[in-house]
Amino acid sequence: MSQPFSIAIHGGAGTIERRLMTPEFEADYRKALAQSVLAGHAVLVQGGSAVDATVAAVKVMEDSPLFNAGKGSVLTHDETVEMDASVMDGNGLNAGAVTLIRHIKNPIQLARDVMQKSPHAMLAGEGAESFAFKECGYSYTEQDYFFTERRYKELRVMKKTGGVALSEARYPDEKKHGTVGAVALDKNGNLAAATSTGGLTNKRWGRVGDTPIIGGGNFARNGNVAVSATGMGELLMRCTVAGDIAGRMQYGNANMEQACRDVIHGDFLSLGGEGGVIAIDASGAVNFELNCPGMYRATVDADGNARVAIFADESLSVVSE
Numbered sequence: 277m278s279q280p281f282s283i284a285i286h287g288g289a290g291t292i293e294r295r296l297m298t299p300e301f302e303a304d305y306r307k308a309l310a311q312s313v314l315a316g317h318a319v320l321v322q323g324g325s326a327v328d329a330t331v332a333a334v335k336v337m338e339d340s341p342l343f344n345a346g347k348g349s350v351l352t353h354d355e356t357v358e359m360d361a362s363v364m365d366g367n368g369l370n371a372g373a374v375t376l377i378r379h380i381k382n383p384i385q386l387a388r389d390v391m392q393k394s395p396h397a398m399l400a401g402e403g404a405e406s407f408a409f410k411e412c413g414y415s416y417t418e419q420d421y422f423f424t425e426r427r428y429k430e431l432r433v434m435k436k437t438g439g440v441a442l443s444e445a446r447y448p449d450e451k452k453h454g455t456v457g458a459v460a461l462d463k464n465g466n467l468a469a470a471t472s473t474g475g476l477t478n479k480r481w482g483r484v485g486d487t488p489i490i491g492g493g494n495f496a497r498n499g500n501v502a503v504s505a506t507g508m509g510e511l512l513m514r515c516t517v518a519g520d521i522a523g524r525m526q527y528g529n530a531n532m533e534q535a536c537r538d539v540i541h542g543d544f545l546s547l548g549g550e551g552g553v554i555a556i557d558a559s560g561a562v563n564f565e566l567n568c569p570g571m572y573r574a575t576v577d578a579d580g581n582a583r584v585a586i587f588a589d590e591s592l593s594v595v596s597e
């Protein structure tokens with residue numbers, strides 16, 4: 277009997293509205309989401325691991341200027357890029373995370389290397405980069421590579437209005453999140469989650485969000501669930517969103533839909549948190565939950581077609597690459 281396998285991705289959530297999108301921009305997002313999810317799916321079809329599938333899918337979005345991760349990362353108050361990423365292997369609760377990364381093209385690959393090639397679960401800043409260059413042979417990527425005019429404009433507007441704001445937001449109270457993530461179940465029954473972000477526009481003082489926090493924005497446990505989150509990182513962390521969903525299923529017998537719904541519409545929402553999660557359970561069922569107008573999201577159906585949706589009220593539909 278063939279073993280089930282599946283994958284789902286997100287490219288961020290928040291105030292994503294039809295009226296603010298041009299048809300071209302929307303088509304670009306749908307195409308990029310399809311490319312990402314199909315890249316991860318191809319790894320699974322060939323019998324690859326859930327970890328490698330999620331990293332492959334996230335890498336495609338890190339390489340795209342459309343998403344707030346890797347190439348398209350938002351800018352800090354000092355006009356630099358500081359990225360966070362994490363990977364969790366549900367097999368043995370193994371995890372790797374990196375934070376405050378400035379010169380690595382694909383932070384998600386470094387997070388996997390922290391998990392697989394170091395005795396640690398999280399490395400930060402210069403130390404993480406020195407591990408990358410000296411122990412893993414990464415090449416140095418100039419900050420210029422990450423710089424996009426779109427993010428610079430967003431930072432300038434944000435500085436005028438004051439305060440920090442979520443990625444892609446034009447005003448501090450306009451909430452958009454462009455973090456990227458993937459969850460997968462492989463043919464051997466292993467679950468994995470991977471998440472990567474540039475964080476918040478205009479962030480300062482070495483601010484770190486939920487993305488590299490295991491149990492905050494990312495979690496996977498075999499036989500249980502894999503979760504990747506996007507949204508206001510401070511609240512995702514304070515509510516330990518990914519870990520809470522897993523715990524409700526593991527110890528409280530909640531099913532995946534109920535656990536995701538209760539957590540995303542529970543304390544997280546009442547404390548002012550806006551965002552969403554993607555999840556896959558041990559049977560390979562996929563779930564998307566959000567409490568805001570939109571979340572860039574995709575999965576692959578039984579026929580191998582990428583199915584993509586952006587707006588909250590929209591069901592997944594086939595996108596040809």
Ligand code: ASP
Pocket residue numbers: 288289344442443452453454455473474475476484485486487493505506507508509510512
């Ligand atoms: N969760 C990310 C952070 O707070 C932001 C996002 O989802 O876009 O760093």
